Amino acid sequence: MDTLNAMATFVRAVDLGSLSAAARELRTTQPTVSKAVAALERHVGVRLLERSTARLAPTDEGRVFLDHARRVLDLQAEALDQVRGHARAPTGQLRINAPLAIGQLRLNAWLLDFLKMHTAVSAELILNDRFVDLAEEGMDVALRLGGAPPPHVVAREVGRSRRGVVASPAYLASAPRIRRPADLSRHEVLRFAWAASLDTLVLDGPRGTRETVPVAGRYRVNSSMAIREGLLLGAGPGLAPDWLVQDLLDSGALVRVLPAWHAEPQRAWVMYPSLRYRPARSRMLVDALCDSVPSWPGFRAA
Incomplete structure (x- = not known):
């Protein structure tokens, strides 16, 4: 079994909430994804996912394993980045969280322009008004509004x-x-x-x-x-x-x-998880947001 590939499949299935959605993103079939997750469960000796018609969710053991799997995949990405250096443009997927209104009015169009400039990067923008645990929900970067951020994230006030x-x-x-x-x-x-x-x-x-x-x-x-x-x-x-x-x-x-x-x-913050390795694409996005937000309509520099 390709353990790293199975872990990546498991993480995406949890993030997307279904095996079929993970299969579409990974350009494979739902049975292939299901077999990969089942093989991973046999390998670790516990059930990792609760499967229902409504939504896929990790078991208690699955949530623990999910955090470790993210760290392993981050370390793999870090190793590849270190070996490749800056020989090529950043690649891979970004998961970004923001409040609904600023996401619709400001961030959405900006992010589409960002992707036009960085064609090897893809993005998943999750908009909601609740405070998201970035590490637990697999977010690379968040744009948040309001007072001081929680202590378990790295935050830069950007506007x-x-x-x-x-x-x-x-x-x-x-x-x-x-x-x-x-x-x-x-x-x-x-x-x-x-x-x-x-x-x-x-x-x-x-x-x-x-x-x-x-x-x-x-x-x-x-x-x-x-x-x-x-x-x-x-x-x-x-x-x-x-x-x-x-x-x-x-x-x-x-x-x-x-x-x-x-x-x-109102203060605007760019945040990212403090305990996760940040691949080049994430660092690039954070720097671009820090440069851009003060010039968005209705903002000024912090």
Whole structure:
């Protein structure tokens, strides 16, 4: 049995959630993949996968083996990189994770351009708004937004995005005037569900002033794209990072409310697992993101 090949097949089957998906990616048949995984299970003496019609999932022993298999495959890639040096362009697949909204609005198009420049590299972009354990889920790189990253990853802050109150011109034309932060209390403010502080906005203003404003509203949603759409539809004012609405501000579809006031900026981080060898393709992607994110619409250098 080709143990390394069987381990690679097992890892991809877990990552993709099915034997047939792994077979398609590896350009082989589903029975071939199934036989490779079964041979690996016989070799290690335990069952590694729970097979069901819904989704493939590792057993408890399979999860332990999965982590070790990733390390072995990383070491193999490192050995090949060291031997080959820089004689050829980076190759292989990247798995990248990012939040839905920034993935759709900014990262997706950028990544497609990146692949045009590096034709020997392929990419799998996984978009979701939950915090992903990069090592456990086999991610090479993640782009995340928010506060300080967890200690088990390596993180580089790559940009910051101003956060301010915005609204549609149509909403402002029919709503009470907003001249100062306290006026927001008279409006139904669109808010992000699960935010650290749902019922107040903390805004910094001219000459170092700061105001904490109680806000209310009947609508909260856990999607940045839904907040964006709600603002466009005139559902109310809302606090938004510039990267989410910069194109709408530029076109006039949204306008800044209280432009002299802003909340703490949103920080952008590029992260990768701290315990994994990073092949050349991963290092290249991280460096490219660090160079590019500050120039994306709505961002500035950290």
